[in-house]
Amino acid sequence: MFTACLTYCRGLKLLPALTAVALIFGAASVFSGGQVLFGPEKMRLAAGNYVPAVVWFNFFAGFAYMVAAIGLFRHAEWGAHLALAIAVATVMTFAALAVYIFTGGAFEARTIGAMTLRTGLWGVIACVARQGILRKK
Numbered sequence: 031m032f033t034a035c036l037t038y039c040r041g042l043k044l045l046p047a048l049t050a051v052a053l054i055f056g057a058a059s060v061f062s063g064g065q066v067l068f069g070p071e072k073m074r075l076a077a078g079n080y081v082p083a084v085v086w087f088n089f090f091a092g093f094a095y096m097v098a099a100i101g102l103f104r105h106a107e108w109g110a111h112l113a114l115a116i117a118v119a120t121v122m123t124f125a126a127l128a129v130y131i132f133t134g135g136a137f138e139a140r141t142i143g144a145m146t147l148r149t150g151l152w153g154v155i156a157c158v159a160r161q162g163i164l165r166k167k
Contacts, residue, residue, distance in 0.1 A: 045162040048155045049102040052113075055151065056095030063089030079136040084145070087123045091116060091148075102159055110159035117152035124149050 065073045066085050074080075094116055101109020124145045131137050 044158050045102060045105075048158055049099050051151070052095050052102065052155060053099035056092045056099060059088050059092030059095060061092075063092060078138045081127060081130060081135065081137055081141060083130075084123060084127055084141060087119075088144075088148070091119065098155075102155070102163070105163050107163060110156070110163040113152065113156040113159045117149070117156040120145070120149050120152050 063085050066077045066080060067089055077085075094112065098109055098112040098116060101112055103109075127137070127141065127145060131142075
């Protein structure tokens with residue numbers, strides 16, 4: 031069923047749209063993470079109980095998102111591999127966040143939502159890139 035869905039998505043040429051999403055999402059991640067990490071105190075206060083390790087990961091991952099978007103746009107194999115690496119790193123960061131939360135660490139509920147979105151998005155991008163780029167070669 032999942033493979034059929036991905037084949038269908040490839041047929042719709044979903045990769046260019048996901049490439050644009052990755053680029054925009056990357057820029058937004060760098061901007062928002064940079065605001066919390068390097069911006070004025072009011073930005074850190076507005077972020078509430080943010081988890082610094084997650085914010086740093088998302089900040090640096092934003093640059094990787096934009097590089098991956100370039101590779102996906104060019105239909106380069108390395109772009110598909112980078113998308114998979116981003117997906118795996120995001121899952122690992124989400125797991126570390128879960129451990130942090132279950133051991134009593136302070137957090138914002140929106141962090142869980144954001145990490146769920148990132149994990150799902152990069153899982154889909156990696157799968158579609160695999161179908162659209164790696165399977166062609």
